[in-house]
Amino acid sequence: MRLRNKPWAEEFINEHPDVILPNPEQCKGNWATVFGNDHPIHIEVGTGKGQFVLGMALQNPDINYIGIELYDSVIVSALERIVEANKPANLRLLKVNGAKLQEYFAKGDVSRVYLNFSDPWPKARHAKRRLTHEGFLSIYESVLMDQGEIHFKTDNRGLFEYSLVSMNAYGMALNYVSLDLHANMPKDNVMTEYEEKFSAKGQPIYRLECQFK
Numbered sequence: 430m431r432l433r434n435k436p437w438a439e440e441f442i443n444e445h446p447d448v449i450l451p452n453p454e455q456c457k458g459n460w461a462t463v464f465g466n467d468h469p470i471h472i473e474v475g476t477g478k479g480q481f482v483l484g485m486a487l488q489n490p491d492i493n494y495i496g497i498e499l500y501d502s503v504i505v506s507a508l509e510r511i512v513e514a515n516k517p518a519n520l521r522l523l524k525v526n527g528a529k530l531q532e533y534f535a536k537g538d539v540s541r542v543y544l545n546f547s548d549p550w551p552k553a554r555h556a557k558r559r560l561t562h563e564g565f566l567s568i569y570e571s572v573l574m575d576q577g578e579i580h581f582k583t584d585n586r587g588l589f590e591y592s593l594v595s596m597n598a599y600g601m602a603l604n605y606v607s608l609d610l611h612a613n614m615p616k617d618n619v620m621t622e623y624e625e626k627f628s629a630k631g632q633p634i635y636r637l638e639c640q641f642k
């Protein structure tokens with residue numbers, strides 16, 4: 430747990446249970462009560478400092494967003510942003526492991542999964558840790574509604590190539606692929622922190638949308 434540099438993180442997190450939900454397992458199958466509506470739920474696994482999920486929540490008030498991040502020291506930066514933005518009603522954070530989504534979501538609770546600039550884990554022996562490994566795809570499938578989607582952006586060519594093969598082998602439909610997202614920047618693209626950093630260095634941004642059949 431990377432808490433050493435931010436000793437105040439735990440206290441700040443505990444002060445905002447309306448944003449970082451303290452007992453997320455109680456929300457499973459019950460998210461309409463949490464948000465007070467039955468709008469679609471989009472989650473981002475590995476949300477980092479929250480720029481994407483906050484931007485999406487502000488841009489799309491009729492969609493509920495949940496940012497999922499493992500580390501206190503990282504998620505606390507997302508929390509700071511969200512507090513500064515007056516806590517949009519359609520946004521929550523979970524400080525949990527994306528490998529355990531089934532503890533917090535029932536089948537059909539989620540209608541889209543976003544993966545942005547996921548850790549590449551380049552060594553073959555670490556392939557199971559990649560968020561687009563078949564083990565993770567099966568976890569996403571078990572919480573997504575039928576024909577639910579994954580939207581994935583990365584600067585990492587190796588991870589992108591791996592993910593295309595992994596999703597194809599899983600039997601998913603590829604609905605969109607871009608090898609240079611910023612060459613034709615969609616009007617509604619919300620940049621992540623990593624996207625800003627890598628595109629500023631001139632690196633192409635890869636993006637795909639795929640769907641369970």
Ligand SMILES: C[S@@+](CC[C@H](N)C(=O)[O-])C[C@H]1O[C@@H](n2cnc3c(N)ncnc32)[C@H](O)[C@@H]1O
Pocket residue numbers: 474475476477478497498499500503525526527528545546547548621622623624
């Ligand atoms: C490279 S950063 C990208 C952050 C952000 N999505 C962006 O694009 O700027 C990856 C983030 O995913 C988080 N992460 C990695 N594996 C995770 C998992 N299994 N569950 C939740 N978060 C995870 C890491 O802690 C890290 O903050």
